[in-house]
Amino acid sequence: VSIKEIGEFGFIKKISRGCVVRPDDIIRPIGDDAAAFRTNPEELTLVTTDLLVEHIHFSRKTISGFNLGHKSLAVNLSDIAAMGGTAKEAFVSIAVPEDCPVDYLEDLYRGIKKLASEFDVNILGGDTTASKSDLMISITVTGSVPEQEMLRRDKAQPGDSIFSTGYTGESKAGLHILLNSIPAATEEFQSLLNAHMLPKPFLAEGRFLAQQKGVHSAIDVSDGLSADLMHIAEESNTGARLYYDGIPVSENLKKFCAQFNFDPVEYALTGGEDYILLCTVPPDDAENIALDYQKKFKQPLHKIGEITDLKKLEMVYSGDRVESLTPQGWDHFKSNIL
């Protein structure tokens, strides 16, 4: 049996039994965006780790070292953001094939360091090793969050409004441009490429949400909007309903989809690697939090749906027609970048 057959989540289920042998001070084990454990009476330490593999997550032919470095760190910072934390220390391991020039690696570290310094994150270690064929980057990031403020996946409540901090689907469009060698001559296409290669970690936004009384749950969108919303619903033992007309679709994505005859809402729902945040907020607090957010970040919190008690994902179309929705997203055991 291969992982492809049982799926990544089937595999994780298989191996996650018996992992916690010393439960004291462990607040979040496997299963959230980052693990959380108590290292002092007031604060939790957060740890997250992501592995990026050549030909699966990226191709050296289509991404510069700098952009790959940025992205490798950004996906980890995004996990800390989803917990409401402050990112602190990064550990960067790379496995390097013989044909990878030191120049490319120096550029990769430049990308990592630029983003790290922007968010006041130290690089404190890692491992450098040879690889027989593929370049791999494994980054671990630690962070901290006051225990009372930590955001988690499993506390959504029926009735909560669902907010998103930005657009989804742009990263998938950028990937399509890359994979099909479409010339990114226009500003729109360049911006879609950037969404794929230079995702912005929503750390300040995550901290803001964590400090608001009332934010029940949060997650970052790495697998896809519908798939990650389903993670919140499943972990919280609830359902969720998305508003078809509420899904934010950027002008750039609309232009791209019009040109290639794709459905922009489909892209926004299933894209993956967007690294915006989703959060759920009780309706009484929703308006105030959205206003304060807009004031602080000069960007809207998009209200995209609501949590239900129906244990399934649904889409509400105009005219209040409700249909079931199958969560879909990127599965790197089924697709890859060649």
Place this chain on the structure above:
Amino acid sequence: VSIKEIGEFGFIKKISRGCVVRPDDIIRPIGDDAAAFRTNPEELTLVTTDLLVEHIHFSRKTISGFNLGHKSLAVNLSDIAAMGGTAKEAFVSIAVPEDCPVDYLEDLYRGIKKLASEFDVNILGGDTTASKSDLMISITVTGSVPEQEMLRRDKAQPGDSIFSTGYTGESKAGLHILLNSIPAATEEFQSLLNAHMLPKPFLAEGRFLAQQKGVHSAIDVSDGLSADLMHIAEESNTGARLYYDGIPVSENLKKFCAQFNFDPVEYALTGGEDYILLCTVPPDDAENIALDYQKKFKQPLHKIGEITDLKKLEMVYSGDRVESLTPQGWDHFKSNIL
């Protein structure tokens, strides 16, 4: 230019500038067995990470999932041991090629979990992804140590006695047995294989040494006895002198070397992947610490040499003849397991 040309340490030197942007509370950045930073007033958090790559560090053809799991975690626990710390949480990332059966991976996690639970270490997360060709395991381990007790590489003093907690060279002999498909029918050969595949993390021993007043510095032997001793000497701005007759050589290694006409001391000096600890202790404390160690662990602390102020590595032969020694060890950019 490839890493092979400038060497792993040349590369690390190139990229380790500008890594610390927020120096407060950072006690050890890149350059020791683990990074150390303050997360509460009394204790430091330690973090270490190691990447094991198929065809470079191991071959699935010659190591069981269980043993590979054990080894992947053990090398990280050994780094925490070398800092005098207690290991706490582990994060396990794997990149899995399509031809790797779930059975092998479950066996790998069994190996990790068995060792983890032996040392009271939780597995709190990780990442699971596909790989185009090679299996890779990236493990990060956190630990803790009281600030006053932390052991480091850079505090050896001229005159210090150098101690080792065990035998070196056995792991290299085990690797030779593996690579040449030599039948490990005898108990001796089996024990050499085990030294290679099931290294013991010296965590209790590291904690003991950390709690003794007087232990100046420590390191674990991963690159090779002479290479790792050179790390202590270089970081401490000292030299070191080994006693030819003091290098511990196990009976099993002697038998192996006699059979294949190898030099057992050469093996012990340059082997690598031994994961015993070296420490340096001022001569006044040396005898007491060695006695207490023997009493507690029923194993000797081997006195193998002394720290000098000569900024080089030397070997003292019988009759007090002293010769320069070139530190040598395993370099995975130059050699690999096919």
